[in-house]
Amino acid sequence: MTAVPDEGLASFIERSAAMLSDVGWPRMPARVFIALLVSDSGKLTAAELAETLQVSPAAISGAVRYLSDTQIAVRDREPGTRRDHYQASGPMWQQTMLSRQQLMKRWADALAEGIEVLGEDTPAGTRMAETLAFFRFMEAEMPSLLAKWRERRPEKSD
Amino acid sequence: MTAVPDEGLASFIERSAAMLSDVGWPRMPARVFIALLVSDSGKLTAAELAETLQVSPAAISGAVRYLSDTQIAVRDREPGTRRDHYQASGPMWQQTMLSRQQLMKRWADALAEGIEVLGEDTPAGTRMAETLAFFRFMEAEMPSLLAKWRERRPEKSD
DNA sequence: CATGGTCTTCACAATTTAGTGAACATAGTG
């Protein structure tokens, strides 16, 4: 239960969180998420998170709320105690795919709207239609790709 | 050559740029990039960009430098003039895939390092190894997926 | 070789984002 990670781990957490930050995550949720990932059990209490990351309880509170709201992590409380435990709501690759999917959806919607605004017969409209078609293609291909992955790694079912 | 886009287009540009901003793009480069995408020719001068987006030349200068540095857009100058033209360096779907690939690479490296820091036999190390394997799997599948896409849309060769 | 158009740099002001500490709320315990 070493709450304070060794130097190497702490730096790994920080750098990984920075990568998430680079793709738009708020800083503290990113740190908390990585801290959860690198913990042995995959579960930590607010106090453990605060200790691991050397930040205030207030910061943890805000971060876990973000992670809950966005369904990246789940909060669960063992009955008979008031201590919440947090853990990532799925394996990392699954979360990656999930967020990618949501992003694709957003872009597809935006593109559809752009095509409408510009007109499908305009050069820009045509280019966007092409991109939209590509996104839809990728979306359609994902299920079978994921199936292939699961088939390859039958030992892990989550 | 209406440099100032109509209300609908302007708002479309802003909202699309905001989406890029949400995934980590600096604001102005995002706006410039979208402005290029929605332009008829796909090419605009610095002056046209400034006019379209209603921002200062200085802002455009910084943004196009960012886009050049990151190879998202290319600068080209017609001989005999001092006016630079900028355009996205490839179709949007290609850029999407490219940036995704780079991101995957970064994560793969980080994960490999994390596994080393944590030890492959630890629970967290094992989870990360699993994720790394997934990323490598996706990376390996991409070429054939792209091939399939190109096959489907032979009319567009870029 | 001076002019003017084009692009860049830089210091600065405005805005946004992060994180803290302190006060507050809430629920289980003796």
Add this chain to the structure above:
DNA sequence: CACTATGTTCACTAAATTGTGAAGACCATG
């Protein structure tokens, strides 16, 4: 029914980001 452990909210400061205007650099041309 206090008491304590846990979590949340809020006002505030520090820091990062964004975009501007003004000054400067650079080059094609008359």
